[in-house]
Structure formats: structure tokens, C-alpha cells
Amino acid sequence: MRPWEKDPLLRVEHLTMRFGGLVAVDDVSFDVERQDITALIGPNGAGKTTVFNCITGFYKPSEGMMKLAHPDGQSFNLERMDDHDINSRACVARTFQNIRLFPGMTVLENLMVAQHNVLTRASGLPTGAVLGFGIFATMGALLHIGGFARAEREAVDYARYWLDRVNLIRRADVPAGELPYGEQRKLEIARAMCTRPLLLCLDEPAAGLNARESDVLTTLLCDIRAKENVAILLIEHDMSVVMRISDHLVVLDYGKKIADGSREEVRNDPRVIAAYLGVPDDEVAKVEREVRQ
Amino acid sequence: MIPLAEPGKSFGQRLKSALADAIIAGWIAFFLFCLLLGVRTVDKVTGLTLAPRPGLLAIAVGIVVFGRLLLNLFVWQAEHPITAPFAKFFTSEPFERRDLIVLGTVALVAALVLIVASIVDAAGFRLVATCLLAFLGIGAVRRAIVNFFPNLPYARIFTIGGIAFAILFPLVSYLLEKAFHLGLPLRYLFDLSILVLTYVMLGWGLNIVVGLAGLLDLGYVAFYAVGAYVFALLATHFGLGFWMCLPVAGAAAALWGVILGFPVLRLRGDYLAIVTLAFGEIVRIILINWTPVTNGPNGVSDIPKPTFFGLPFSAQASPNFASFFGLKYDPLQGIIFLYYVILGLALITNLVTIRLRRLPVGRAWEAMREDEIACRSLGINTTITKLTAFATGALFGGLAGSFFATRQGFISPESFTFIESAIILAIVVLGGMGSQLGVAIAAIVMVGGFEALRHTEGLQSIFGEGFDPALYRMLLFGVAMVGIMVWRPRGIVGTRSPTIVLREKQPISKNLVEEARV
Numbered sequence: 001m002r003p004w005e006k007d008p009l010l011r012v013e014h015l016t017m018r019f020g021g022l023v024a025v026d027d028v029s030f031d032v033e034r035q036d037i038t039a040l041i042g043p044n045g046a047g048k049t050t051v052f053n054c055i056t057g058f059y060k061p062s063e064g065m066m067k068l069a070h071p072d073g074q075s076f077n078l079e080r081m082d083d084h085d086i087n088s089r090a091c092v093a094r095t096f097q098n099i100r101l102f103p104g105m106t107v108l109e110n111l112m113v114a115q116h117n118v119l120t121r122a123s124g125l126p127t128g129a130v131l132g133f134g135i136f137a138t139m140g141a142l143l144h145i146g147g148f149a150r151a152e153r154e155a156v157d158y159a160r161y162w163l164d165r166v167n168l169i170r171r172a173d174v175p176a177g178e179l180p181y182g183e184q185r186k187l188e189i190a191r192a193m194c195t196r197p198l199l200l201c202l203d204e205p206a207a208g209l210n211a212r213e214s215d216v217l218t219t220l221l222c223d224i225r226a227k228e229n230v231a232i233l234l235i236e237h238d239m240s241v242v243m244r245i246s247d248h249l250v251v252l253d254y255g256k257k258i259a260d261g262s263r264e265e266v267r268n269d270p271r272v273i274a275a276y277l278g279v280p281d282d283e284v285a286k287v288e289r290e291v292r293q
Numbered sequence: 294m295i296p297l298a299e300p301g302k303s304f305g306q307r308l309k310s311a312l313a314d315a316i317i318a319g320w321i322a323f324f325l326f327c328l329l330l331g332v333r334t335v336d337k338v339t340g341l342t343l344a345p346r347p348g349l350l351a352i353a354v355g356i357v358v359f360g361r362l363l364l365n366l367f368v369w370q371a372e373h374p375i376t377a378p379f380a381k382f383f384t385s386e387p388f389e390r391r392d393l394i395v396l397g398t399v400a401l402v403a404a405l406v407l408i409v410a411s412i413v414d415a416a417g418f419r420l421v422a423t424c425l426l427a428f429l430g431i432g433a434v435r436r437a438i439v440n441f442f443p444n445l446p447y448a449r450i451f452t453i454g455g456i457a458f459a460i461l462f463p464l465v466s467y468l469l470e471k472a473f474h475l476g477l478p479l480r481y482l483f484d485l486s487i488l489v490l491t492y493v494m495l496g497w498g499l500n501i502v503v504g505l506a507g508l509l510d511l512g513y514v515a516f517y518a519v520g521a522y523v524f525a526l527l528a529t530h531f532g533l534g535f536w537m538c539l540p541v542a543g544a545a546a547a548l549w550g551v552i553l554g555f556p557v558l559r560l561r562g563d564y565l566a567i568v569t570l571a572f573g574e575i576v577r578i579i580l581i582n583w584t585p586v587t588n589g590p591n592g593v594s595d596i597p598k599p600t601f602f603g604l605p606f607s608a609q610a611s612p613n614f615a616s617f618f619g620l621k622y623d624p625l626q627g628i629i630f631l632y633y634v635i636l637g638l639a640l641i642t643n644l645v646t647i648r649l650r651r652l653p654v655g656r657a658w659e660a661m662r663e664d665e666i667a668c669r670s671l672g673i674n675t676t677i678t679k680l681t682a683f684a685t686g687a688l689f690g691g692l693a694g695s696f697f698a699t700r701q702g703f704i705s706p707e708s709f710t711f712i713e714s715a716i717i718l719a720i721v722v723l724g725g726m727g728s729q730l731g732v733a734i735a736a737i738v739m740v741g742g743f744e745a746l747r748h749t750e751g752l753q754s755i756f757g758e759g760f761d762p763a764l765y766r767m768l769l770f771g772v773a774m775v776g777i778m779v780w781r782p783r784g785i786v787g788t789r790s791p792t793i794v795l796r797e798k799q800p801i802s803k804n805l806v807e808e809a810r811v
Binding site for chain 1: 645648649652653654656657659660663664666667668669670671672673674675789791792793794795796797798799801802803805806807
């Protein structure tokens with residue numbers, strides 16, 4: 001039994017995603033272990049982001065099962081859940097390939113929006129407005145006293161903790177759209193972490209970063225793994241980053257899984273090398289001969 | 294074609310390009326105006342005939358050509374644009390000697406024109422010179438204040454001053470009138486202020502939907518109508534009073550907000566605008582055709598006025614407000630009370646909006662405006678968020694609607710046409726989406742300024758005795774809108790203030806902020 005198959009946080013089984021006649025993801029199964037860094041790699045168009053979108057609920061998969069098991073024994077079938085429920089109940093957070101911050105809101109506001117559900121429960125607004133219960137909490141929230149004020153202070157403290165972690169505390173009151181690219185990437189990770197996830201899905205976090213910035217990023221990710229109770233699933237093209245930090249790699253090509261294993265296994269797998277670097281000419285000629293016969 | 298100032302261009306070259314540009318503009322003006330101004334239909338005995346008006350056409354084209362030429366030479370292509378000193382009134386750049394000379398000359402000439410015009414009694418010149426001097430004076434005062442007190446919280450002073458003025462204005466003017474018999478047109482002033490405040494409240498209500506949540510709503514008047522009719526029908530059928538019906542009307546409008554919200558959850562931008570536009574029309578057409586309930590186009594009349602803790606303001610009622618407090622009866626008392634009712638409602642709208650912005654639901658509205666997909670990835674249920682935005686905006690529209698019904702005493706579907714929605718949306722857009730202060734200023738300018746254009750006697754002396762400014766209100770209004778869209782495309786208040794601050798509050802430029810696409 002492989003180390004990541006003992007008690008996985010997320011078990012993806014036979015995941016298939018079709019767009020009309022195009023099969024973007026074809027029967028992919030893999031496991032994500034708790035507190036591991038799992039990397040999903042593959043050439044362009046291999047279906048990595050589609051897998052992400054299925055896990056985080058932005059697509060409904062055509063076939064397959066994705067089971068997420070919480071430490072307290074609760075388990076969630078992600079393929080049946082809405083995208084916002086996958087974040088708020090199943091505790092899966094994600095970032096995007098092209099950064100999606102709230103550019104007109106400050107850095108701190110971005111992190112406060114991420115704590116929406118915690119704060120909403122404290123404000124009593126959903127029950128207060130709809131059912132008539134919790135009306136006192138709602139009034140307290142409108143007047144900014146009582147439980148809501150305390151919850152907001154805690155939320156600010158938590159945001160401040162993450163701003164410290166990603167070294168953005170001095171820029172807390174700056175609009176997110178004004179940050180340089182590298183800091184926007186870090187802010188997006190901090191914002192995802194502020195939703196208090198168990199699984200953090202990062203879509204190409206090192207894209208567009210220079211060597212120094214991607215060093216900082218790898219330290220941050222290792223730090224998150226060491227200190228927080230969270231598993232990281234990441235898509236990445238920068239092999240230096242992937243090979244430095246990941247415990248477990250899953251390789252996709254043309255929607256199919258072609259390799260699954262530790263760093264060394266994947267590095268030496270001929271199919272992975274073929275997918276990335278192509279195959280020698282004589283092999284191509286051999287295949288062509290076979291096809292003609 | 295926008296000619297740009299190119300350094301090192303000789304005067305001859307500049308003149309040449311300016312002339313070419315002016316001639317092109319002249320041709321465009323000629324083609325545009327040759328049918329609009331160049332011919333006029335005249336009803337003769339032989340039938341409708343076309344009468345050419347070459348003189349008028351020549352004047353219009355001449356204005357375009359020479360205006361464009363002068364602008365080219367002295368503003369766009371000039372090394373020292375003649376408008377630069379005036380623009381500095383709005384910034385804090387230091388004045389140079391050249392600027393001071395230009396401003397001084399203009400002030401001197403304006404003062405001379407004013408004196409001469411006063412002596413020979415040329416009202417037109419007097420008006421122009423007064424406007425110019427007032428502009429220079431206000432600009433200079435602004436610069437002086439900014440120079441001496443650079444760090445005053447202007448927005449706060451403005452807000453507090455405005456609210457204090459709104460609270461004191463009717464009482465003080467009423468007491469002054471009673472004491473000194475100044476002959477102020479109080480009835481007119483109060484009616485106008487009530488109208489302005491109604492639009493301020495509607496603007497603030499729509500601001501929640503359009504400015505904060507970024508959902509473009511062209512049918513806001515539907516909620517205004519629902520609020521008005523719910524109150525009017527409850528009051529006339531069941532004899533309920535204004536204060537009893539107010540929350541019911543608000544709740545009914547909020548319910549309609551949710552009913553509209555459900556089918557349009559997946560729509561954004563133009564598509565949403567079209568559906569909300571249709572919704573507004575549907576409500577109006579139902580009001581016209583559902584005669585057994587709404588009395589159709591005849592409307593609902595005899596809607597009761599609000600009472601002051603049960604004390605009515607009418608002269609017939611026998612303990613009425615005046616007799617209870619031992620005052621002399623005056624119909625103005627009732628109007629002043631209405632003023633305070635709408636002021637209170639508007640301020641409640643404002644306070645609730647300000648508080649909601651700092652609550653999770655308000656932040657979710659703004660986040661949804663910025664990026665809906667990111668919102669969902671953070672666990673925010675955008676369905677509920679959109680519905681709360683529609684419901685909250687509709688709630689305040691409904692409250693304003695029932696106030697409208699009680700103030701008018703009579704409502705009919707005529708009052709709830711698309712133009713009302715358009716005016717409210719224009720207020721929000723001109724004020725700067727999402728800005729409370731901007732929306733209030735825009736409502737005052739749009740509704741009050743519209744009214745002020747009725748009282749421009751000076752314009753008659755320029756355009757001749759037959760000139761009726763009321764006829765040109767829409768034109769002037771359009772010019773003002775175009776001007777604001779050119780110089781302040783993000784509205785009067787072009788910044789967004791953050792809802793929570795760690796160290797120091799700094800306004801966010803609207804260029805970074807997403808907004809509902811119109």
C-alpha cells in the first residue's frame with residue numbers, strides 16, 4: 001500500500017468529464033493524503049484544470065466519484081454538491097490560474113469576504129431576516145455590539161495572522177488591484193486559507209513569478225503544510241517547484257492518468273518522459289509501421 | 294480626431310492643422326444640422342412646405358468652426374492652454390505667474406462688463422459676468438481652504454453640514470417667516486424639498502442594487518409602485534393608517550424584489566437590464582388593467598395623510614395637531630411634518646446601507662460585483678446574496694412609494710412610468726455608483742436643478758423675450774449629463790471608501806472597482 005492510500009482526505013474515482021464529444025478527463029482516479037502536497041502535472045491541455053473545476057464544483061463531472069473524508073468522520077460526495085457548499089461545508093478552497101481577487105476592495109477586505117460564513121453565522125442575519133429568530137443577534141450586528149463585534153474582531157485577527165504569514169501586513173489597506181503580481185498570488189492563497197480549508201487547491205501558483213518569488217512561494221507552501229492541518233493539491237508547470245515540495249505526483253496526458261507516484265518514480269517513468277519530451281524518432285517509425293500493418 | 298499638443302511645432306504648422314480640423318468639424322456640423330436647423334416645415338394654404346433657414350444654419354456651423362479653431366489654437370494645441378489656470382481651481386497644483394495674470398485679467402474684464410452692463414441695463418451680459426465672477430470666487434475660496442487646512446475631513450464636514458441643514462431648514466425658515474414676514478415661498482420650497490428627498494431615498498435604495506451588488510436594475514419604479522399601491526389599497530379598503538401600512542408596504546415590495554430576483558439569477562449586465570425593464574412595465578400594465586382591484590387608469594384617491602402619534606393635521610379633525618398643542622392652525626405644519634417623515638425615512642435608508650456595507654452580507658454584495666466566481670469559490674451563496682440585494686433595495690423603494698402615496702393623496706399608474714426608473718438610475722450613475730454622498734448630491738442637482746431651470750429670467754435677455762427655459766430643460770439636462778460623463782465618467786464621487794481599516798483609511802480609486810455595466 002502506498003503512503004497516500006492509507007487514509008486519504010480526498011479519493012477521486014473514475015472521474016470523467018465530457019464536453020459534447022470531447023473527453024477532457026477520462027477515467028482518472030487518485031488519492032490526496034492528509035497534510036501532503038499532491039501535485040497534478042501534465043502538458044498543456046492535459047485536463048488538469050478540468051479536474052480542479054470538478055473537485056471544486058465549478059463543473060459537474062459526467063461520471064465518477066469524489067469522496068472527501070473529514071477527520072471527524074463526516075464524508076462528502078463532492079460531485080453532488082454546489083460550488084459554494086464545497087467550500088463552506090466540505091472545506092475545500094481554491095485559487096485560480098488567472099488571479100481572481102476583488103481588485104476594488106482592500107487586501108484586508110478580501111480576507112474578510114473569505115470569512116463570510118463565519119461572520120454571517122455570528123451576525124444572525126440569515127435566520128434573523130428569514131425566520132424571525134436570531135433577531136437580537138441581527139440588531140446587535142446592525143448596531144455593531146455583542147457577539148457580532150467579537151466575531152468581527154476575531155476575523156480581523158485571523159486575517160492579520162495570514163497577512164503576517166504572507167508578509168502583506170503593511171499593505172493591508174491598499175486595494176488588491178494595486179498590488180504587484182507576485183503579491184496578488186500570495187494574497188489569493190491567504191484568502192483561500194482564510195476560509196479555513198482542509199484541502200487547498202492551487203492552480204499554477206508559481207505562474208508568472210520570478211525565481212526569487214517562487215522560492216518564497218515554496219517556503220510558504222511548505223510552511224502551510226507544516227503548521228496548518230491542510231492538504232495541498234496543486235497544478236504546476238514549474239518542475240523545479242514541483243520536484244522540491246511535492247510528496248506525491250499525479251501525471252495527466254490527454255485527459256488520462258499516465259503516472260502516479262513519488263518524485264523518483266515519476267521522474268523516471270518512460271511514459272511521463274514521452275509525454276513531456278516526446279519519443280525518439282525510431283519509436284515513432286515503429287508505431288507507424290504497426291499502424292500500417 | 295483629437296489634435297494633441299506636439300512640442301516643437303511651429304505656429305504655422307499649428308495654424309494649419311487647427312484650420313484643417315476646424316473645417317472638417319464644420320462639414321460634419323453642416324451635414325448634421327442641414328436638416329435639423331436648415332429647413333423648417335411651414336403650414337401654408339397649399340399644404341406643408343419646407344422653408345429654408347440658411348441664416349440659422351450658417352450661425353450654427355460658424356459657431357462650430359470658430360469654436361473648434363479657437364479651442365485648437367488656445368487649448369488643445371497650445372503650449373500653455375488657456376484653461377489650465379481654471380483647471381487648477383480643482384487641484385492643488387501651485388499657481389504660476391502666467392496663471393495669475395490670466396485669472397486676474399479675466400476677473401477684471403468680468404468686473405468691468407458687470408459694471409457697464411449694470412449701468413446700461415444689459416441683463417444678458419450681467420448674467421454671464423456674474424456667473425464668471427462667482428466661478429472665480431468659489432474657485433479661489435476653495436484653493437484658499439485647501440491651502441490653509443490641507444487635512445480637513447471634507448466629506449465628513451460636508452455630510453454633517455448637509456444633514457444639519459436638512460434638519461434645521463424647515464423649522465428655521467418657518468419661524469423666520471412667522472417672525473419677520475419675509476414673504477418666502479415656503480409652500481413651494483417645502484414641496485420641492487420633499488420631492489428632492491424622495492429621490493434621494495430612491496437613489497439610496499437603488500444604490501444598494503446597482504452600486505453595491507452591481508446588478509443593473511432598470512425597473513426600480515416597480516417596487517415604488519408596489520409600495521404605493523399596497524399602502525393606498527390597504528388605507529382605502531380597510532381604513533388602516535400610514536404608520537400601520539408602512540412596514541407592510543415595505544415587506545410587500547421586498548417580496549416582489551425576491552419574486553423578480555428568482556428568474557434573473559443567472560443574468561448579468563445588459564440581459565438583466567432588459568428583464569428588469571420588462572418587469573417594471575409588467576407591473577405598470579397590471580396596475581392599469583386590473584381594474585377591480587387597482588381601479589385601473591383612474592387611480593386610487595383619498596389616501597390618508599400620516600398622523601403625528603394619532604393627531605391628524607387636517608383642519609376639520611377635532612383634536613388636530615394644532616389644537617392639541619395650542620397652536621394656530623396652519624396648513625404648512627402638515628407639510629413640514631411630511632418633510633420630516635421623508636427625511637427620517639431617507640436617513641434610515643442611509644444608515645442601514647452604511648451598516649450593511651460593514652456586515653458580511655454587504656461585503657458579499659460588493660465582492661459579487663467585483664467577481665462572482667471568486668465569491669462562489671469562497672463559499673458565498675450568490676443566489677441568496679443576489680436575492681437579499683434585490684429585496685433590500687426593493688424594501689426602501691416600497692417605503693418611498695408609500696410615502697409618495699400619502700403625500701400625493703392620489704396615485705395612478707401614470708406616476709410609475711419608465712422615465713422614473715431612468716431618473717433614479719441617472720441619479721445613481723451621476724452620483725457615482727456605491728457612494729452615498731454622491732447619490733445625495735446627484736439627487737439634489739438632478740431634481741432641484743431641473744426645477745431651478747424654471748427660474749432663469751436672465752436667459753430670456755440672452756435668447757429673446759420668447760425664450761421659455763422650461764422648454765429647454767431636457768436639452769440642458771442632456772448637456773449636463775454629457776459633461777459629467779466626459780469629465781467625471783465614474784460619477785461625482787469617484788472613489789470607494791473601504792469598509793474596514795487596519796491602519797489608515799485611504800479612498801480607493803474607482804478605476805479599480807468593477808461596476809454594473811450600463
